[in-house]
Amino acid sequence: SGIAIEVTSPDQFHKVRRHLATRQDELTSQRDRRRGQSNDLQYHIGKLKSQQADEQQELKSLESRRGNLPQAQIDLRDALCRQLKLASSDLPFVAELLEVKNQHRGWQASIEQVLHGFARSLLVTERFYARVSGYIDSTALRDQRGQGQRLVYLRVTNRNGDQDVLDPIGLAGMLDYRQHDLIGWVKAEVLQRFDFRACETIQEFQAAGAKAMTRNRHIRTHTARHEKDDRQLENERKHFVLGWDNREKQSLLRESLRTVLESLEQLAERDAALVSAIDRDTRAIEALQQVASVTDFDQIDADRHEFQASQLRLEKTMLEESNDLIRDLRAKVAGLRAEVVGYQQDRDQFLQQKTRLETELAHGQRLLTNSQQLIAQAQQSGTWAMAEKLFDA
DSSP: OOOOOOOOSHHHHHHHHHHHHHHHHHHHHHHHHHHHHHHHHHHHHHHHHHHHHHHHHHHHHHTTOSOOSOHHHHHHHHHHHHHHTOOGGGSOBGGGGEEEOGGGGGGHHHHHHHTHHHHTOEEEEHHHHHHHHHHHHHSOOBOTTSOBOOOOEEEEOOOOOOOOOOOTTBGGGGEEEOOOTTHHHHHHHHHHHOOOEEOSSHHHHHHSOSSEEOTTSEEESSSSOEEEOOTTOTTGGGGOOOSSOOHHHHHHHHHHHHHHHHHHHHHHHHHHHHHHHHHHHHHHHHHHHHHHTOOOGGGGOHHHHHHHHHHHHHHHHHHHHTOHHHHHHHHHHHHHHHHHHHHHHHHHHHHHHHHHHHHHHHHHHHHHHHHHHHHHHHHHHTHHHHHHHHHHO
16 A cells, blocks of 8 residues: 554544545556556557457468458459359459569559559459449448458450550559459559559659659649558558459458557466456555554554453452452462362373282283183193193192
C-alpha cells in the first residue's frame, strides 16, 4: 500500500486515515489506467491474431496456385465454376492476365492503384453471361467465415483484336499481357480507360493531360480529380494483385508473419506485466480497505491495552496474596502435588517388581515343562524304571 507509519496518538490516527483515503484513490486510478492499457493491448493482440490467421490462410492458398489475388475472390470464382461446371480459365480475373514489366517495378504501387477495381474484376463473355449473371443474382456471396463479399464482373461483348502499345511512358506500355482469348479486349480497355502518363517529377505531373501518375501513388484521373492513397504504404507489396507469379508475395507474407509473431510475443509480455501490476494494485486496495475499517484509535492503541492488562495482572496478584483462604488452598495444592509424586513413584516400583516376578515365573514354568518332557521320554524308552529304582535306594 506504500504506507509504513507507527500510530501512537489519536491525532496521528486521524491523519493516517485521511492519507489512506487519498492513497486508495490514487491506487484505484492507477489500476483503472492499467486496465485501460491492458484492454488496448488485448484489442491490438486480437487484431494481430486475426491478421496472422488471414495471412496464414492466404499463404497456404498462394502455395497452391500462381496468381496474387486474395483467397476470398478465388473462392467466389471456384464456387461459381463448380455450380456452372466451368473451368477457372473460362472466367479469368483481369489481374491474372496483366503483370508489371520488371523494368517498371518501381511504378507498381501507382499502377496497382490505378487498376485497383479493374484488376479485381471477373471477365464474363457473352457465352457465359446469362448463366453467371443468374447465379450471382440468386446467390449470397460469402467467404468461408460467412462474411459478405463484393464481386465485380465485366461483360465482354466482343473480343477486340490485339493492339500494339507504342507509348513507352504510358501505363499500358509498362505491362506484360498473358496469352489468353480475352487479352485483346483487356489491352483495349487498358489503352482506352487506364493509359495514364507516368510522370517522373511533380512539375511534369502538373503539366500533363488529364490522366497522369507519379511513382508515389499520386493519381490524376481528369483535370480536377486527384488522389493519393497511402493507407497500405507499409508492406504494400503484399497487397499487390497483378501477375501470374506469386513467389515474391509468398516471401513477403512469410516475413510479415514473422513480424506479427514477434509483435504478439512482445504485446503478450507487456500485457502479462500489466495484469501482474493490476493484481498488486487490487491487493493493496483491499489491504487499505481493511485498515480503513478501523474507525477508532482505541481499537489499535496497544500501549493502553497492555497497560490495562498489566493492571489486571497486578490486581490478581494482590488479591491472591491478601487472601488467607487462597494461601491455605495453595499450600494444600502443593501438598497434594507432593503426595501425587510419591504415589507415582510407589506405582513405578510396584510395576517394576511385578515385571521381575512375572519374568521369574515364566522361567520356572519353562524349566518345569522341560522336566516333564524328559520324564515322559524316559518312561517311553524304559529307562525311567531303572532310574526310579535308584531314587528309591
